Structure formats: C-alpha cells, structure tokens
Amino acid sequence: MFAEIITIGDEILIGQIVDTNSAHISKELNKIGVQVYQITSIQDDKEHILQALEDAKNRVDLVLVTGGLGPTRDDITKQCFIEFFDDDYVENEQVLQHIKELFLKYFNKEPLPSNLLQAQVPSKATILFNSYGTAPGMWMEKDDTVFVAMPGVPYEMKYLLKDSVLPKIIKNFNRPHIYHKTLLTYGMGESDIAHRISDWEENLPQHIKLSYLPALGRVRLRLSSKGADEQKLRNEVDGQMEIVHKMLSDIAVGFEGETSITQKIGELLIQQNKTLSLVESFTGGALAQEITRYAGASAFYRGGIIPYATELKISILGVSDELIKKHSVVSLPVAESMAERGSKIFQSDYSIATTGIAGPTKGDGDDEIGTVCIAIAAPNGVISEKFLFGKVRERVIQKSVSKAFEMLLKEISKN
Amino acid sequence: MFAEIITIGDEILIGQIVDTNSAHISKELNKIGVQVYQITSIQDDKEHILQALEDAKNRVDLVLVTGGLGPTRDDITKQCFIEFFDDDYVENEQVLQHIKELFLKYFNKEPLPSNLLQAQVPSKATILFNSYGTAPGMWMEKDDTVFVAMPGVPYEMKYLLKDSVLPKIIKNFNRPHIYHKTLLTYGMGESDIAHRISDWEENLPQHIKLSYLPALGRVRLRLSSKGADEQKLRNEVDGQMEIVHKMLSDIAVGFEGETSITQKIGELLIQQNKTLSLVESFTGGALAQEITRYAGASAFYRGGIIPYATELKISILGVSDELIKKHSVVSLPVAESMAERGSKIFQSDYSIATTGIAGPTKGDGDDEIGTVCIAIAAPNGVISEKFLFGKVRERVIQKSVSKAFEMLLKEISKN
Secondary structure, eight states: OEEEEEEEOHHHHTTSSOOOHHHHHHHHHHHTTOEEEEEEEEOSOHHHHHHHHHHHHHHOSEEEEESOOSSSTTOOHHHHHHHHTTOOEEEOHHHHHHHHHHHHHHHSSOOOHHHHGGGEEETTOEEEOOTTSSSOEEEEEETTEEEEEEOSSHHHHHHHIIIIIHHHHHHHOOOOEEEEEEEEEESSOHHHHHHHTHHHHHTSOTTSEEEEEEETTEEEEEEEEEESOHHHHHHHHHHHHHHHHHHTTTTEEEETTTOOHHHHHHHHHHHTTOOEEEEESTTTTHHHHHHHTSTTGGGTEEEEEEOOSHHHHHHTTOOOHHHHHHHOSSSHHHHHHHHHHHHHHTTOSEEEEEEEOOSSSOOSSSOOTTEEEEEEEETTEEEEEEEEOOSOHHHHHHHHHHHHHHHHHHHHHTO | OEEEEEEEOHHHHTTSSOOOHHHHHHHHHHHTTOEEEEEEEEOSOHHHHHHHHHHHHHHOSEEEEESOOSSSTTOOHHHHHHHHTTOOEEEOHHHHHHHHHHIIIIISSOOOHHHHGGGEEETTOEEEOOTTSSSOEEEEEETTEEEEEEOSSHHHHHHHIIIIIHHHHHHHOOOOEEEEEEEEEESSOHHHHHHHTHHHHHTSOTTSEEEEEEETTEEEEEEEEEESOHHHHHHHHHHHHHHHHHHTTTTEEEETTTOOHHHHHHHHHHHHTOOEEEEESTTTTHHHHHHHTSTTGGGTEEEEEEOOSHHHHHHTTOOOHHHHHHHOSSSHHHHHHHHHHHHHHTTOSEEEEEEEOOSSSOOSSSOOTTEEEEEEEETTEEEEEEEEOOSOHHHHHHHHHHHHHHHHHHHHHTO
C-alpha cells in the first residue's frame, strides 16, 4: 500500500514557507504501516492541481492533500475537487453550526459570508469534522484511490489527521507494519562510521535497509524494514541495532524518539536528583529552548541567564573584570567562571556556560569569528573546551549547542 | 521558464527530517526569475529516481536535484545520473585533490577509499566545485532540459547553489523577473482582512496575484507578479501594496524580508538609543532566540534571565514572595514586577516579562493551562495583559512570543 502527499500553495513553491506538514503526515502514516511513495508540492493553479491529482491516482492507493481550503479567494482546492470528482456543492448543516459557534466563542461575533461558504462541500465527500478551524476535511474516492483534503494550517491539519483521517485509513486499508529505529551518534563522521561497521553492514539481511543521516556534529543511523508480522520485524531490527549499538558504544547516545540528547540529560538529572542552569552568551537562549522544549523540564531545570553584553557578565554574573581583561571575554577561564557563577546563583548542581563569537562581525575581543568556549560546572569541578566552528553564524550556534550537550552528558554520565 | 526541484532521501518520505532545502532553493530561484513549477520528494530508490527525472524532463526546463551524493552505500543519485544520461565514470583530479586537502586540514588524516570514490564523476557532467564538502555538484543536459545534482547537506547545498549553480543558470537561461512583496499584519483574522480590502482585491490587475498566509496571531499578505520589465513590475506591485498598506495601517508592521517584527523592534531601539532585556519564565528562551537570531542584536539587547523555577523569581529577580502568594505566580502584578526587576537588573530601557502555564500539566499555581501574562516595562511605566492561549504547549509558547513582540513594538512606537 502506497500513499502520496500533495501540498498545495504558492507560498511553498516560492520558498516563503517551509512545508512541515508533509513530514508530519509521513511520520504518522509510517506508524500505521502506510509507506509514502512521493511528496508533491504544487501551486494554487487549477490545471496543475487537477493534473497532480490524476498523476497521483495512477501511482498510489491513497492521496493526502493539504492547503487551499481557506475562506479567501486564493484558496481553490475545494473547487478542484468538485471538478475532479465531477461533483456539486451541498451545504453541510453540522459544519455551518460549528462555524457559527467558533465565531461566537472566540470572536464574539457573527461569521462573514466568506466563512459560511466553508460549509459548502462536495456532495460525494465524507466530511471530516475540524474541531480547531472552520474548513472541514473531505474524504473522496475515484477508481480505487482515496483522496483526502485537509487544511494547510499545521495545527488544524494535525488534529484532523489524528482524530479523523488516521482512524479512517486504519479501518479502510489492509496495511503491513513499517518499523524504523534510529541510533543517535555524536562526534564521528559518516564515512568513518561506515568504515567501522562495514562488515556488519555487508551482512545485513536484504529486507533491512541502513541509512546514514549526517548533520552538524552528529550522525543518525537508521534501520528500516517492512513486513506482515510486527513482532518478528521488531525483533529482527532491534537485534541488528543492538549489534551496531555495541560497535559504536563510544559515540552512541541512544535512540531517536525514545530519547534525544536533552531528554537523556533530563532523565539522568532527575534520576540523580540533580539540577541544571544555563549561562548563555552568544548562544542567546538556544540551549534553553532545547531544554524547555519538553514538558517536565521544571523537574531539573532551574533557569538561565543570558548576559549578552560583556559588562553584564561582570555586573550580573559576577565574573571578575580582571579575568576578562587578562584572558579576553572568549576564553576558557571566563567560560569556567561563568559556569561556576551560574551554579552558585541558580543553586544548581550543573551549569553550562557559553561564550563565543558567532559572527558575522567580531565581538568585544580580538578572537577570530567562530571561536567558542564552553564550560560545564559539575559537583566535582569545572571543565571547559575551546573550539573553532567556522564563519557561518547559524552553524557556529548549532554546533555549540550540540557540543555543549555532548559535554554535559559526558559529565553527568560519570556518576 | 520553469524549474522543478527533486529532493531525494528516505528520511524525507518517512518524516524523519523536514525538507528545508527546497524552500531555500525556491526562494533563490525566484530572485533570479526562475519559477518553480513543482517540488517532488522521492525515496532513495533507483527506479523511482529514474522515473522522476524522466517526468520532470517533460514538465520543465531546469531540474535541481538534492541528496544522495554522500560516501555511504545508501547514496545512489550519482549512479542514477550515470544510467539516466547513459554515461560512464571518470576521475576528476581537482575533486580528488580537494578531498585529500579537506581531510588533512580538518581531520589531520588520509581520506578513506569511500571518500576518494566521490571524485569519480559522470564523464558528460560539468563539475560544480563544492568548497564545503567532499561531494561535487554536477550539471548535465538531456533533450533541452538541464539537470543539476547537489548534495543534500543544507549548508553544502547553499554554498554550491550560490557560488556555482545560480551564476550558471543566469548565464544559460533567458529569464523574466519575478517580484513578490509581503505585508506583515498582526492581530486580525484572514477573513476579516479579506472583507475589509475586498473592493481593492476585486480590482487588482489580472497579472498581480494576492495570497493570504495565516499563522498564529498574524496574517501575511503577498502580492506576486512576473514580467519582462523589472522596474514596471516593481512600480505596479509597490503601488498596489501602498494602497493596501494604508487600508491596513492599524494592523500592519512592515514588509517581509525588508523587516520582521524583531528587526523592526531592533531598528527602532537603535534609532532611539534604547535597550532591551528579557525575563522569560515559561517561554524559556524563545524570545531571546528570536532577538539574537539577527547579527547586530548586541547594539540594543542587554541580555535576559530565565527564572524557570518559581523560587528563582524571588531569589534572583527579586520579585516579592508576598506578591506571588497573593496573586499567584501567573498574574499581572507578578509579570509587571518581573519586567520592572528585569529593567533594573539589566539596566535596560525596556524589558519584556512572561509568566504562564504552557502545559501539558499545571504549574505551581491554580491557573488553567494556557494562561499567560505578559508585561512590558517601558521608560514611562509598565503595561501588562493576560491571555488564554489553549492547551497545546507549542502553540501557547508561539502565540506568546508573537503577542509579546506585538506589545513591545506598540510601546516603542509611541515614542
């Protein structure tokens, strides 16, 4: 069984937005055994939409369409469905009531005529109720292919998918099981990893596929397989993963989904009943955002300080003026002092401190752009390292975030 | 002239990564007058890649392919190009030297045989030098369609595109001009906006297209047009934009690209010689990240504090214990006190403070999940507002970030 995702919207084709919907839909489909064969993004153009629907019909069993269901004139997906399915509009009473209620509750007013038009739907469609917005989803069939239209607003789409679309797919299709497992590694390049595990890779069963996903400072290794017997599938993939995990134990930090490096840090801290604070200079909140992305951070995360201006490192943090003058603001002694002061001020067991020059211009010192110092204050002392992370602002920050968590995890894991 | 982007990689089709490459490429192509007709994402599968190349050849003049050029076995794009163009491998001496130099410089070692294989390229290809990685780009032609292969690692792709691919496209193709201009608005829904500007929209010239891009708490309005005479194009679109900008002056904050709300805040603060600090509780660094995303923030951004644990609001910030007990930690008086303390500690003219319950579980107080208080301390006093932003952690944080900057901009704009 194969699916195609069609995302509609000029904003995608001109690069004004990044299409995150298709990644979300793909992930959810995989979980229920539906393999995505292709993702196609096209403009709000009638001829092109009709052509894409026709092409997809010949390729796959299930077509999920997002976008173009809004109340404004540039939204033409519903009209294209009417034409593609040779259908007419009917008014859906439930959708009409829902629109009126939403407007009353959230805006305390009557909907506009353009909003009420959203209750006009193709007569042949099964309507999928959208609790979070005014545009309903639609489920239609043509020549054994199912077409589902969903709004493009990500959170509306997500709820509609979860509450209506996925359950209906599960009910209507026979699906195999798809199983992925991804090992997270830090600190070694993909070709070195491939070299180290090449004998194992060569002997992998045909039906288990290995993929390498390199990113800044880390490589993810994914094993994927598909089959009728879920337990057998899991046993096989998990078994192979166990072997490769052992071969890479020095650089592996766990498995994706089950854990991320920040989640692993959180788990260990909670386990050890320890706390964390963050003192971020040039990373400006990037570490904090990663830590607070997950609910439950409040169990171990005390808080953080972002002394962006150099003088604040002195006035708020209490780093000594002389230390900065002697070593420069981007130096190991200053990073260490920042981390120690962080631990003290926030009464935390661990504290990460970052100081560096992300670019594109030089900072208050003489240091080269891309120079980064990271320190970790731990119960048994403070450690620090200096790096040169290139000239691209975004990369310097991202690499520093990766490295800081890698250093912290190492320290915590010692206990 | 039309282009298609083909992104190759199982990781895209299973939703393990979000494809950001195609948005970047689309945006850059638009700037040089190349319209992207379709974006197609497919798996690392030979038959499918060959089919997609063939389909694209029949649709467009230019096909940009990313992904599958790495040194590991799952990378098969180059092999598919050899087959599609009925070609053979030759060794490229310049690429070979570059690979050796990269390994010596960054890893201080010899490349592995798998890395050296990256110097084997299709004989008919024009090689596009990749300064930032080992996989070169390739430019090939078949039946009047140009095919370009680039690595999938985003920063390698970006530099290759900028340094080699775009200049070669400019040289080889006759292109019209494409012009987009996007007005940023805050605080009104898309159907209300459409209602207000409907007369103007109805009378827009046929060749200028209006699109609505709704997101959390804001709507972007884009005008797009294409033509041979760039100046005429700009004059027309800018003229129409001026009209609609006036009609929406109460909710418009500027134009995309030219500015974002945080950039506008930065510009005004620099103009007025004022400074900003951030006191973020549940937003945990999200505001700081937005502010420090742009180089130059150090000219007005003093820094921030993230008192995640309630007691830190007292111990570090100096908010009074009684105030929190009396009003709850998520309350207007506490938010105001946080902002005022932030201004004081960071010696900043303005300070934003956030306190709230992002969920999914309740916090230290009795407040409903989604309750948010935002305060702005300004030179002429402190203002604050309370919101209810729903039950979805991610949305509560995102909406709060939007609202906080909206409130701050209003305050700054009073001067």
